[in-house]
Amino acid sequence: MADQHRILVVDDSATQLIQIRMLLETSGYEVSVATDGVQALAKVKEQMPDLVVTDLQMPNMDGLELVREITTQQLPVPVILTTAAGSELIAAQALHAGAASYVPKSALATILLPTVRRTLELQKAAQTNQLLASCLDRTEMSWALTNDQSLVPDLIGRVESILNELADYDPGQHMQIAMALDEAIVNAMIHGNLEIDSELRRMEDGQPYLDMIDARMNESPYGDRRVYFRLVADREGVMFTIRDEGPGFCLDDVPDPTDPSNLDKEGGRGLLLINTFMDEVKHNEKGNEITMIKRCVSDVQESPVAEESSV
Known part of the structure; x- marks a missing residue:
């Protein structure tokens, strides 16, 4: 069970959206979609998802710009990139800008779900109690x-x-x-x-x-x-x-x-x-x-x- 984690999938390709959505929903995740970074950023602010899965090459605001905005605005949501041949340089820039991981589109069927599950587990583990001030050096x-x-x-x-x-x-x-x-x-x-x-x-x-x-x-x-x-x-x-x-x-x-x-x-x-x-x-x-x-x-x-x- 995925405990109904909410995942936002961002891609301007209807075929790709359907493929990723089916993979995630079959595993029990609640999925919403956006077709570019502008729409995705608005949805993140409106109702924070647990995770964003985004394509890199999109109109209006691409995946790299979306990652940069999420990082700059300190929105606490991890981002997984889906990468295609030819997008390697942009993907590397997005990882440096704050993306949590990536999945090659050629391996979506085998790598996407394990990567999503692991990222969500690590996100939960990282949410620790910060009420106690520390003098540790x-x-x-x-x-x-x-x-x-x-x-x-x-x-x-x-x-x-x-x-x-x-x-x-x-x-x-x-x-x-x-x-x-x-x-x-x-x-x-x-x-x-x-x-x-x-x-x-x-x-x-x-x-x-x-x-x-x-x-x-x-x-x-x-x-x-x-x-x-x-x-x-x-x-x-x-x-x-x-x-x-x-x-x-x-x-x-x-x-x-x-x-x-x-x-x-x-x-x-x-x-x-x-x-x-x-x-x-x-x-x-x-x-x-x-x-x-x-x-x-x-x-x-x-x-x-x-x-x-x-x-």
Whole structure:
């Protein structure tokens, strides 16, 4: 059940609107539609949806302009882009401007619903109680996680509560941090520890992919491995380190995560989001550890996070 989350779908193509609407309504979501950014922005202000799914290329106000307006006006609603070949540069700009994620139109049937569900889970986890004023200056915490994906939203909710006390991120930055963490941690669990090939998601509506996850969760050595998650945060920013116990991977084998032309490719999608949302990303030589830094001020030379990241 989707708990009747309200989703606004924005697209000037009637065919595309029908396709996305059917996918979402079949899964229990309440869907409203708009045919351009101007109409969408008015609907967001009139009745705030839980999520916006928008095309990029539209008349009057395109998807990039819509994301910029939502971010500028600090409207607390995450935006997922639907991207087509040829829109890679605009999509990359929209992600930098505050969009939460994207789904290639060529993979709507397999990726849209999981992305929507995950974004809504992370949005809920990020809505923490801010009534208690904090004098916290710096914190360091670490977790040793099993490969249970259901742990991830709660962990990110805990991280968000810490960052709310420490760092001055806006709502869009909080959402992007949550999305980057989700991609990195789930990748460490599924592709790192369980060694499951993402290509299985293309087969039989992804069922072999899910079956393999269930099998390896209870199979040695895969299910015995852990994901080690470390956070170091201060008033200037935060550093995350995520390490799995799998064999690692070669970064050269995935599309360049900093190149917008790879935006429409499913492979490497998580790394592209991570590199877009974080200020600094590093991998160890083995390929089983990623370090991500997100700053909230421009000068971090004196911060503990900056000092640790240079070690």
